[in-house]
Amino acid sequence: MRGVGAVEAVGTNPDGFTSLHGADRVLAILNVMGSFPDGVSLNELARLMNSPQASVHRALAALRRADLIEQDPDSRYRLGYGLLRLAFSYYEELDQVGRVRPVLAALASAFGETTHFATLDGVDVVYLAKVQPSMSRYQLTSVIGGRNPAYCTGVGKALLAYHLTTRELVEEYVAAHGDGFETFTPTTLTTASALQEEFVEIRTRGYALDREEHEPGIVCLAIPLFPTSRTKPDGALSITAVAQRFPLEQLVASVDRARNMIREHLGEVLI
Secondary structure: OOOHHHHHHOOOOOOHHHHOOHHHHHHHHHHHHOOOOOOEOHHHHHHHHOOOHHHHHHHHHHHHHOOOEEEOOOOOEEEOHHHHHHHHHHHOOOHHHHHHHHHHHHHHHHHOOEEEEEEEEOOEEEEEEEEOOOOOOOOOOOOOOOEEEHHHOHHHHHHHHHHOOOHHHHHHHHHHHHHHOOOOOOOOOOOHHHHHHHHHHHHHHOOEEEEOOOOOOEEEEEEEEOOOOOOOOOEEEEEEEEOOOOOHHHHHHOHHHHHHHHHHHHOOOOO
16 A cells, blocks of 8 residues: 655645646645545644645645545545546556457357356456346346355355465465455355365366356356466456356356457457
8 A cells, every 4th residue: 555655746845835836736645645544534644745635625625526536424435436446447548458348248249148257356357347148137246346255155266276385375365365255155265175176177178267266146157368478377267157147167168158258359368
């Protein structure tokens, strides 16, 4: 996480924050608030900015009107979803996501299920793109920019399998993060031995499965993509389905079809 010092580039003269005015103050506030995911009070922010509360409050009001920050019931301010939407709207135009969206759309149309593209960020996966079939009756809770634990999701396991390639690495990972491994369903894998066995299978067959491990009734087939490296995937695609309508066995039987569609759109990015 960035420290408060990251805002100093906004005001370049040696007087620091006291010299900030107008847009400079607004930008500095945004930078400071990036270090407080749980929110920050007006008093704390004014102290950190070394600025009058009234001036900071005016800047906060402008940011709220632009939907870039929000204020919770305890009067603490935090970055808002408007800022995330702006960031990810831009991010979707970048090459990686732009290249993947056509195959997501093709898979969603062919299978009639929701498709995702995600990358690994620490212990979580971050969803960078999502396509729902036009006739879908079910709305999945995943959102672009949203996060889920990697250890219990198809895309997460598809990526972890190629980062945690030895038993020692898996054991270190679980030892470091295992206290936070929640058992979401009876099929959630939370031990080093279970995850190690799962990762070996994923590397052998080239895809991962979510056997209702994160949400009851939701299954997933996830395929890692290797456009820039033959050892570490850049991200993973998934077909996520309601198990009652599209059973896991049917997803597994569709692997070759999905792989062929990925190759048609992206070339040889699979192993």
